[in-house]
Amino acid sequence: MFLCWFVSVLGVSQERVVTIKGSVKEKSTQKPMNNVDIRVLGKRMAQTDAFGDFRIKVSIGDELVISHDSFRTVYYTVKDDQRIDILVEDSPISSGISKDVKRVNEETYVKNLQAAKKSLNKDAAISIEYITKALEAIRDEDSAAEKKKATLYETLADIYLYWNQPDLAIDNYVISIENRFNEQVKIKLGKAYLANKNYQESLQTFTTLQKTQLNSLQKITVFEGLGDSYNGLKEKSKAIKNYNNALSLAEKENQEEAVINLNSKLADVLQDQGSLRKAEEYLGNSVELASRKSKKTSAIQRAKAADFYNKSSSFDKEIQYRKEALEDIEEITEEEENSLSSPSPVLAEDRAITSQVQNYKIANAFAAQSEYDEAIPYLEESIKKAASENDLVVQKDATRKLGEVYREKGELKKASEAFEEYEVIVDKLYIQKEQEISQANLFSRELTKKANRITTLEKDRELNEGRYKLAFQSQELANQQSVKQQIIIYALAGLMILLLLAAYLMYRNMKQQRYANNLLALKSLRSQMNPHFIFNALNSVNTFIATSDERAANKYLTDFSLLMRAVLENSEEDFIPLEKEIELLRLYVKLEHFRFQDKFEYEIIIDPDISISDYMIPPMLLQPYVENAVWHGLRYKSEKGLLSIHINKLTVDSLEIIVRDTGIGREKSKALKTVNQKKQKSQGMSNIQNRISILNKMYKDKVDVFISDLDNNTEGTQVKLILKKSA
Structure with missing residues (x-):
């Protein structure tokens, strides 16, 4: 590249500190150069703005270093305090430098995307920050820009879904699909609708997917999603049909985890319909297959089987399965135990696979049969384990049940002591719940803030493009007739309308957020009924x-x-x-x-x-x-x-x-x-x-x-x- 500048010389002292104004633009297009570094060696630094303008304090005789990735570094000695207008144009080495810039952007994109996926299940805020940096590295002129954006918004949605924010996940899966359609992302969108209990939308999503080209595993997921949607809509017969379709494919493809899960879901739906014999067959298949897998999987299915028999008041069978589940829980490996405490919404039901929960439910089964002496040891073990794990919910329920059992036995003193302890635990639980609600609100606000930053980033990208065009037009219109000047005025007016519209949309979003926060606060207050x-x-x-x-x-x-x-x-x-x-x-x-x-x-x-x-x-x-x-x-x-x-x-x-x-x-x-x-x-x-x-x-x-x-x-x-x- 080479440099042309226009300087008017005034005789000033070389020791005097002055503020120099200037600009950097492309010679051929008059397009302003943004983010160009302007340095005074060993002293100060400035950067050009969106209009290519800069200001910097210098002394007469200082040397300016003007650098950017898109052209060769330029050196200029300050002779006076007049404005400096710098015009640059391509040189034979520019294409090579442009390739370097693209390579750096590509490396930045890949590095931050990988970091976002790696930290997905550890820290949502950090993971979203990586997504933001990766998004900043994408240039609109990049031929793969839409594909990259689709991947980033899919990953962002995965983060929100993992951290139990399905509404935000839905929005980002939709944006990902708008940039580039992908069957797997559409399946994830359907699952996000299910997680948010939008059963009609999930049904529509999975129904649409049936018309696309899917592999066998995707078909299993789609049929299961249809079954979940119909089950949520209380259309049990259609749910059973789709679960059976998914089960047939899963058995054919030897997908054991899917087979276990589908057998369990069919058992639940058939039980709701009153078909207990068929339900028990599917339940038996689920437990049998799970017993060959990990202890965690076995414990989960045995606990589900126990819940099944609890619904039908078959308490002896319930107790048997819960005792077997307890044995599995005691043998769960450290890796499986860590997964049970994961914050992932997918594993939320797994957190019930704890010894304190199973002991409590065994005691309930004994109590339902008036076998109070058998129930008491399990309640005491549940309370002890819950206290050691700081599980106040189970500790509260088990303590209350212990008081009821003692009361039924006629041991009123012990019953009174249990109820007094129950009151103490409830007070502790209310404090804990208030803290959890506060933390949840803070977490939600933090995620919303991160989401707004990404939205603002995209709007700023569009706005900067508009500013570049406007600056270029302003330079050309300097020597044109007043008719063309009116066009600029209209463009400015249009831009102002767009800005006002953007401000209105932001205001409306803030109003909706406040409304949502008020609803959350009301729900919290309703849940805090004075005990x-x-x-x-x-x-x-x-x-x-x-x-x-x-x-x-x-x-x-x-x-x-x-x-x-x-x-x-x-x-x-x-x-x-x-x-x-x-x-x-x-x-x-x-x-x-x-x-x-x-x-x-x-x-x-x-x-x-x-x-x-x-x-x-x-x-x-x-x-x-x-x-x-x-x-x-x-x-x-x-x-x-x-x-x-x-x-x-x-x-x-x-x-x-x-x-x-x-x-x-x-x-x-x-x-x-x-x-x-x-x-x-x-x-x-x-x-x-x-x-x-x-x-x-x-x-x-x-x-x-x-x-x-x-x-x-x-x-x-x-x-x-x-x-x-x-x-």
Whole structure:
């Protein structure tokens, strides 16, 4: 290459420091040269921007070193502070240098792609970072650019699917297919839809794949995917047909892992249809084949067989298979044990293959047959193992079951001790779950941030291309008529519209993300139902049993189970009809009154002019306020108090719900709290406040709550809730 420059000389002192402005462009096309290094030896460095411009501080007499991979390094001595315009053109060695640049880009792409795959199951963020670097190494002029992008987006989707983010995996598999169609990627897309429970989309994907050229192994996967899709859509007969097609091919191709898995799936579907004899045949095949494989595979299938017999109440067979599974688990190698703790969503069900889970389920089977003495050792072993593994979920369930078994045996003291330990474990589990939710939110935000960076990278690539064209046009239009200048103005206006559109799309995506975050937060808050009512209820049952009041215990448990069933049915809903919430409230107040008959009476009065079926309310919204009234107000009152719940019509589109008690009041209630209680924040009230805040943001101030002392007195409390009708 050679260099032409145009310099106007002003007589200045060579010692003076000045700021030099300049540009680097191709001579033949006037295209700006981006990322050209401008150095002052031993001092400073700058780079040209997207328009080929640069600024750098120098002293008169300094030597500039101008370098880039696409042309030979140029040296220039600064003579004055005037602008430097540098024009470059191809030289005989340029083609060789261009090949070197392509080679470097290719090496960068391959190196980062391999690193991304290697770190896929270790660190999602690092793996995605490698994908980003590999994507940056792709040039649009590269003939293999689309193929490379397809591979990168496939790998990125594999990362998201491995780390249990199927929605993000779906988006990236689609982008990969758009760049280059590949049957295997389409199969992965179908599996991602299944993982995200989008059964209709997975069915459509696998059905489309049947029309393409597939090898035998791919056909097995497609038939299995169709079976999974129909099973998810509750079309059991079609699921069985496709599972059988997959099984025939798998047996023909000697794919033992697939044969084991398909036999197990057929057993489950046939059991759901009531064909128990056929189901047992497939189940037996699955267990027999698995016993010839690794101990992990054998343990998984035996545990599935045990689950099968549990559904049909064949507890002896269930116990037999679980004991065999326990033997397999004890013989699992270290490598297989590490795979059980893998975070991969594919192995999520494998995590149930632990000794604490199997011991717990064996105990449940014995307890179901009233063989309590046989159940107790397995429960104790499950609790011990779960504690050593910090498996609080199993430890909680096993401890609760141990308390129930002791209670059935009539050993009430041991039962009480078990239930007390259960309460302690539940508190620990709530703390652990809160931490897990926080970590999951952080992990999700980190992955979303990485995904947005890749999207921005692609947009920047397109935007830079537009800037290059715009700069070239601006240079040519300098000597043209005003008509052509208007074309540039229109181009700028169009670019501005594109930028505004991009900003709008980013805003919409952020809004959707906030909405998704709010939904996740609501789900988290709904899952954090305050356990103290359950514990208090169980203690009350213990009291009834201890006083030999079995009729009261049975009556209380019946009503309590009705309340819990209703709570669970409504737990996944943001809003339920007001009439359902009132039914729930009536049942809850009835239970509380049953326990504290000597402390208060209650009344629930509804304005007859209100059509309660027209109003929607968040589930379990009123219960914490009623619970506070009973437990912190009326319970401590010496004489009998009154709890009143009034529902009055305010306007055509709103009503007020007033929860009023004649208890000791908030100030006295605070004074009665222990030091430990004062340090703890009410989880139920906090959750309610957070839920109302989030729901009001999502549904535009639907609920308002006001809490005050009754008649400005030190005794009694009133909670007023304003509920607006749904639009």
